[in-house]
Amino acid sequence: MESCNYELIFPKTKDELDQDQEWVIVKEEGCQKKIMVHDYDEIYKIPGLYEDLFYKRLGCDSPNVVCEMLAEEMKKADETDVGLRVFDFGAGNGIVGERIREMDCDLVVGVDIIPEAKDAARRDRPGIYDDYHVADLTDLNDQEKRQFRDYNFNTLVTVAALGFNDIPTVAFLNAFNLIDEDGWVAFNIRDKFLTENDHTGYRQVLSQVMDDSLDILQDRRYCHRRSLSGDELCYHAIVGKKVNDIDNLSDIILSGDTD
Ligand SMILES: C[S@@+](CC[C@H](N)C(=O)[O-])C[C@H]1O[C@@H](n2cnc3c(N)ncnc32)[C@H](O)[C@@H]1O
Structure with a gap:
């Protein structure tokens, strides 16, 4: 590189x-x-x-943590050769895509909201993604919706991209709905966004998703990275299997809209 x-x-x-x-x-x-x-x-x-x-x-190791947990759960489910069709959401310059490529993949598609991420992925990790889109998942047009559906994703991976004015809840839920039922979902999120003090809406949204639409197989609290002053920033890495689409999207978002 x-x-x-x-x-x-x-x-x-x-x-x-x-x-x-x-x-x-x-x-x-x-x-x-x-x-x-x-x-x-x-x-x-x-x-x-x-x-x-x-x-x-700053010692970030989240792509390894999340992808290793996904690999572990796939092994337990005897699905290591399923042929992953991966939606890497908040893909950045491709670190997660590179890690995912070590698994048995039929397709890896990156999506990020800024064009600089796509340019950097091409520059730093050429060939890692089959396709890479600069897109806003809160506002897809019909052509983009069709294009994303046609990928028939069976895996959603999103690392270090939820909360903090990055991926909003509605975009995460739209991405979730693009994955096949029984598909894999692997992501991480700062621990404080899952507590009562959360102001991002993620706590309520994720708790409802986990109740209704996602079967959690592994949830691990770990150090995502250190802060600039050396403190540990703790995240949850979560791997599960999608049960069904979220059909009452607007109700879920309203219930989680605490800002
Ligand atoms: C910390 S980087 C993580 C990149 C990569 N997943 C990794 O682990 O190295 C967060 C990424 O999320 C992207 N992002 C932020 N908001 C987004 C949104 N609404 N939709 C898609 N990507 C978004 C940022 O542009 C950035 O590339």
């Missing part, structure tokens, strides 16, 4: 910033720039920065 000559500097603040408030300084060719760590468009433009920041410096 290509990488650039830059210097990555962490702020010398003792304040504990929330995950989406964190920032770093990147010095490149005599210029220095402050980048918010959730400004993925800026991060993906600099080859190697995403991996350097989140994986090497």
Whole structure:
């Protein structure tokens, strides 16, 4: 993978910033720039920065954790050779796609909301995805809906992309409905979004999905990565099997809309 000559500097603040408030300084060719760590468009433009920041410096291991749990459950269900047709939602520059490719896959499609992610996936991991779409799952047109349905996905994977103004609940539910019944669903989410203090709507939405439409096979709390000040950021990685589509989507979203 290509990488650039830059210097990555962490702020010398003792304040504990929330995950989406964190920032770093990147010095490149005599210029220095402050980048918010959730400004993925800026991060993906600099080859190697995403991996350097989140994986090497902050110890993120979520693609491995989520994909290993999926592989474990597939093995237990004796479905390792099912021929996965994977929808990698919030695909970024393809780290999860690369990991998923190690399994028996018939199709891997990446979707992200920003074009910089698609460009970076092509640059950093060419050939990993059969297709990659820049799309907003809250607002698909009829042609996009048809195109996504025609993939006949049997697996939804979404890593490090729910909450924090990233993938909203409605987009996650729309993605869920694109997966075949009895398909695999594997994702992770920050632990606090599953508590009473959640303001993203995910707690109520996921609890209803788990009650009605998803059979949870494994739920593991683990350290997703460290914060810039070194604290562990804990997430739940969840793997399950889809039971059925969610047909009362708007009721579920309203019940989870706590903002
Ligand atoms: C932390 S990155 C994770 C990328 C990849 N899954 C990984 O684990 O390396 C979060 C990704 O979610 C994408 N994202 C945020 N909001 C989204 C949305 N509404 N729909 C699709 N992708 C979204 C971002 O653009 C970004 O690429």
